[in-house]
Amino acid sequence: MEKRKAHRVGRSSTAVTLPHKWVIQNGIQPGEYLFIHESDQKTLILTTSDTISGRDSVKEFEILSSTPPVQLVRLLIGTYLVGANDVTFKCKDAPFSAAQLEVLNKSIGRLTGFLVVEQTDDMFSVRNYLEPTGALFSDHLGQLLSTTTRMVNMVPRLLANPGSSELYRVISTLGDQSDMLYYLTVRILLMSLSNRRLLIDLGFDGPQEVVGGRLIAKSLEEICDRIECMARLVEDYDNEGRVTDEDLHANLKKRIDHICELIDVSVEGYFSGSVSLPDSALQELYDLERSKQGPLLSYIENEANTKATGMLSGFRSLIQEVGRLTRVISEVAMNNSLRRI
Template identity: 20%
Template sequence: METRKIQQVGGGTYTVSLPKEWATAADIEPGAVVALHSHIDGTLVVQTGIEERNGEPLSLSVADTEPASLEPMLRAAYAAGIDSLELDAPDGVTDETHRRVDRLTRALTGVTVTDSSDDAIQVRSLLDVEEVSITQSVRQLQFAALSAHREATAALTAASAAPAGGDDGTDRIAAMVDHYFQRGLDSLSVMDSLGLTRPELFDRWVTARELARVADHADRMASVADRLDDPVDPDFAADVDDLADRSRDLVEDAVSVVLDAGDGGTGSAAPDDADVATARRCLDERDDLCAVLDDFDRRLFEADGADYRLTHAVDALRGTTEAAGAVAEVGLQSLLRERCSPGSVDVGQTL
């Protein structure tokens, strides 16, 4: 690391010299124009090559592509942060391809078909990054995932109508977080618009992925409920209800640690002992709940007449608990990272 002395020009503008070796390597000459990015974490970035993208979409040929394979390709492009895509088919775009593209764009937030012809389809993401809140998206994802989990538990233990499953609400939100996570990594201006530091954006991205797994576990439980031949034994049902409640409470507590850490990047709230204690408690409860689930699994195995398919539901609850633990670990790491900043309190006080 080099240091430079700040100079003042004409009693107004502050200036700092650039290292000559860096300027030479970057082809910087007197009169060249660079971009300056002041970020919310206090850094000032000097960027060369500031020409804006020409707005032309990424062009992909789908001439020999089966319509069924379009979905993973388009989802991959969206997850990669690509905002504009043109699908070219010189021999003509089939009606089936048009239908599949239309259906997929409706399943992705802010994505629409902006131009469609006999030999090409143009797809764009029109959502303004200024309107995106990653933190709020994670909260919405938590609500959707836990709601699905609650409904699946009720279907399993109360013989209520099993949810249909496969709801794309959680998939839609998780995909949007993926999209803007990648865009934030690629563009400093997008990162500034999101209002998060890179570590905070990463923490929320990991949290979103774990919440998507919670939704997957809810689907597994709903599937078990749909396949059971007889109602669950009342004693076992009561245990499943209790364990499911504990796993969902653990998810909520773990997510709150991540989203409350650092007060969203403003730096206005330092982590206190209670935050760290909550994260550590989540990890302890993760271990305790996994042990209880293991014991319950053994009881099911040894019980006469118990439907073996219930063990798949127990495995889904274990997966939910482990997802909560993974989020709590992210939250604890974030808290300790903040405590390493200048002027923070000694982490040894709570460790």
């Protein structure tokens, strides 16, 4: 505890100076607003945001056994993303339905740091055990990048192995992993926007850089989602839809390898502030997104097998969408590097 003397300011105000260490840790600058919360008659709480994290970190929801399970999942994930540390669901007409408990327990497995602390007929309570600074933000985004590029590299295998349940299971597992990393990344980013000290500890220069990180994480997660959806569709195909053209497979692999390279360079550039990505690469991605030509389209036009045609059309749309999202990542990274100049 530290004791400080109150000083008279003007006719009706009283001022107390702030501890230098606290000012430095929270990056307080002269002229900035601070927020005072009255706890009781003898206690004031001073914060850098207009909310008290201790209050916001506890969420409690009253539901019915008839409440749709998907609504519970949205509430749970939403509170996780905004930084809640304790979340409790109370069922007013206990017990919970089996479907509700099933989706809640399944969702917990996708929220890094959340563990179930109590589960009864009328209460389901979880708590967070992971500090936002337990690992560098770059580590989390780097893991998401690694998962994304691994999934993108599996696209040619999807085309070559339609109907493969084993391949679908691998991609589905990677998709779940990407969701976990995305949720954790967004949680940390949103918490840093309302906590200046956390913003500094994570190495961000300002809110603009946080927003950029959010856009990159979302783009990576969307790429994973689209590949997972394509894998689900391809699983329903059989050997009749197999594409055997070796030149087509070689061209597709070359295009996929190049896209992965551009994704790596862009995300690394976001952290380093120097994106070695030529304008021609962005134009290439733009052309890929809007392309009305190419080997896939030529093969589609000349293919008599309707199953193969349908699958190739899906892959063409997938590659165009991956190209669009890669361009978004590249532009965010380049804007961030320009802002640092």
